[in-house]
Each structure stands twice: as C-alpha cells, then as structure tokens.
Amino acid sequence: MSTKKFLFYILFSFFILSTSSFAQPVPALDENIPHLVTFGGDGETGWGDDDFVQIIFFSIPETFDAPVFIRVYDPDTGGEIDEQKGEWDTMMRYSVYGGDGAASEEDARRSNLEGNYLSGNLLATRSFTENPRYDNNWYTFGPFNPTEGELLPEYGGYIFKLVIEGAKGDDGNLYKLFLTTEGKENRPVEGAFAFYFKYKFRLHNDVNEVSHIYPYMTSEVIAIKQSNFDWDNDGFIRIISPTKNGEIVRASGDDNWTDSRHAISEGDHNSSLDIQMIKKKSNLVKDNNVVIFLENQYGELMPFYSIPIGGIPEYKYSIGIKPKK
Ligand SMILES: [Ca+2]
C-alpha cells in the first residue's frame, strides 16, 4: 500500500469509527467495560470510589443540528446490577450542563469537588433512589439543542457535561450511558463521541476479560503519569502503542492510590495508547470497582476517548527497535 493510500485508509477508518454506533455508548464497546460506578456519598472509599462523583463529557459536531438526548441505563440504585451495602438507601443525582465553562472549567475536568465543578448552565437534573421502574431500564434526559453545549472546537464541537453524584447513602450505583438522536431508543449521533478525564468503572467478574481505555498522544506529549485507585492487585495493567509492546503500569492495592511515569517517544505521537487491564487469572477479584486518570508532563489531565482516535494502536516492531544510523 502506498503512503498516500495508507493515510487515506487511516482517515477513512477514523471516519467510520467516529460515526459508528460504537462511539455512542459509555462505556464504549471497544473498552469492554461492563458498567460505570458511583457510590453514595456516605460510602467507604475502599469499595472503589474515591470521591462519589463521576463526570462524563459528550462532544457533538458543529455540523449536527438536530436535538440530542442523553440516556442513562439503570439510573436507580437497587435491584439486580447495583452493589448493596446494608439497606438500599442511596440517592444518585444526575445533572446535565452546557454553556460557557461547562467543560473548559478546570475544576470540572479535574473533578475538584472543592471548586466550581458544577460550572456552566444547568440544563436538566433528576435524582433517583431505589426504583424498580428504572431497574435494567433507560431514563432519558433532553431533548437538548446542540448549541446549548459549550463550543470547544479542540474537543470536536459542542460539549455537554453529565455529572453523576452520590448524594446520599452508601450503596454502589452501576449504570451505562448513551448519546442518542431519539428519546425512546439508542440511535447514534453522527460524528459524536464521549470523553472523560477521570474514569470510574467496574471490571468484569470473569478472569478472561480484558478491558481497555484509549488516551490520544499529541506531538507535544513527552511523558505521562497514570494514577489509579483501589485496583485490589487485580492482575496487571499494560500499555500497547506503536513503540510499547506491553509496558507495565503500576497498579494499586485496596483503598489506595498509586502512580507511574512513562516516557512517550516520537513513534507514539498522533496515536492512541491502548491501556489494557488484564485481570488476575487465579482467585477472581469479584465486583472490582476502580478509578484511573492520566496527566501529561505539565501535570495537565489527558482525556480518554470513547473512540480510539486513529484506531486501536498496535505495536510496530520497526518503530520500537530504532535502526542504527
Ligand atoms: Ca444502577
């Protein structure tokens, strides 16, 4: 394949990926993560949620001019998929924000709960306790006009922020999200995607499953620092990229944070990283909830994308081993 054709192929792949239904659910299909997690605010951090708030951003292309909806699967805390601690007594508050500052506010990206993380215009909010009506079922926020989002071309268009807060109680809320063009079904918004700077989720209860997250390395990045919480020593985390053939990332134990630094070389620029979470093969770590975030060499948070930009990266032997001059 000629270089030109190859470049076209890359762009074409990106176009297909970014417009497929794969881009619309959170967690994304390519991530192979079963559910997001947020605990009630009276919970214990040792159950796998460090601060009882999750913040997810959705990006809608400027060219898209029809209404959009944000749907939440199993928004209540109770019933089949959620994590019970004593009585079901948890209240989860979901709030959608748009307008100036919704996503550009540093406190929102860093989920600095002492600061102005509820920035922007509040467009919709609703709280849920245990409610069988929404067990294994969807609740829909919207419609929203795309221009109600915050316009940030560097993040692909109009941005909406969904904040999920454990207002009361101590149980674990498991849930999924979908950005859609319809209020009653999941229909992808063409060219849209989600991104998140601090990600809290449940790993599979199956030792053979591998979950993934996909940050993108621009040409300015020369080093990253990953931090993770409450991994419970569940197997290992590794990086696959054009120059990294399974570089090991330090993983945390029970109820603590750990971090590790990783150099990023030229061969990884303009590519996603595939950060793989490989569960321990013996002694299943059951119901393992974890938190992870990433910073660049300036200490700036780096987003994970629901689409691996440029496609899922692969190790390239010819780049990993530099030719002698
Ligand atoms: Ca739930």
Ligand SMILES: [Ca+2]
């Ligand atoms: Ca409880």
Ligand SMILES: [Ca+2]
């Ligand atoms: Ca855990």
